[in-house]
Amino acid sequence: MVGPADKVARAAAQRFLAGEAVSIRDAVDQARAESGETVSPSVATVRRHLEGLRQASMGMEAWRAQRLSRLDALEELLQTIAYLAPECTCYVTGRAAEGHVDDTGAAIIRVVGADSGPQLMDDLEAHDVPPFDVENRATRIGSIAVAHVNDEALHADLLLLPDRPEAHAAASLVDGRAVAIVDEVAFARLVEDIRSNATVV
Numbered sequence: 001m002v003g004p005a006d007k008v009a010r011a012a013a014q015r016f017l018a019g020e021a022v023s024i025r026d027a028v029d030q031a032r033a034e035s036g037e038t039v040s041p042s043v044a045t046v047r048r049h050l051e052g053l054r055q056a057s058m059g060m061e062a063w064r065a066q067r068l069s070r071l072d073a074l075e076e077l078l079q080t081i082a083y084l085a086p087e088c089t090c091y092v093t094g095r096a097a098e099g100h101v102d103d104t105g106a107a108i109i110r111v112v113g114a115d116s117g118p119q120l121m122d123d124l125e126a127h128d129v130p131p132f133d134v135e136n137r138a139t140r141i142g143s144i145a146v147a148h149v150n151d152e153a154l155h156a157d158l159l160l161l162p163d164r165p166e167a168h169a170a171a172s173l174v175d176g177r178a179v180a181i182v183d184e185v186a187f188a189r190l191v192e193d194i195r196s197n198a199t200v201v
Helices: 004-017 024-035 043-058 060-084 094-098 117-126 184-200
Strands: 089-093 107-112 132-139 142-150 155-161 181-183
Touching: 004 024, 004 043, 024 043, 043 060, 060 089, 060 107, 060 117, 060 155, 060 184, 089 094, 089 184, 094 107, 094 184, 117 132, 117 142, 181 184
Parallel strands: 107 155
Antiparallel strands: 089 107, 089 181, 132 142, 142 155
């Protein structure tokens, strides 16, 4: 039996897919208001419904191609950072570290040891990375600069971090909860594994 939270999640996914909401949270709020339900599904549940709806509407082959295109764009960005700032260590964290890169939230990249953030941003733009919006964000290791990449192929946040143990840990820099984290080599292997599985299915 489908519970009320799952019904709200599906309705929210439909709203987000139709472009009627600017975020998953907004889609959930709209779906709750329309249904009169008071329960709130998790963001992960809404994303699962959204993935299923996209697979059904696009077809599996087109959905896989879009997924790989976004993963490739993220891998290319990592390679560009590694080329421009070889002294830095880069990690992909959160959902993107598990192979999920979509328009429901920015992929997170930690750039550890980025002593000259503005110079790196300039160098990336010179290598055809779209212009950045930069903001400061409060974290457990102090205020850090976050550069937002907003491109048709990729939404990513670059967290410019000092080289401290916390920056390398598999824990959120905001609340300390456990998060998935992979370095650029492991991310490249992940993308290759996903590509190989896509070709044999």
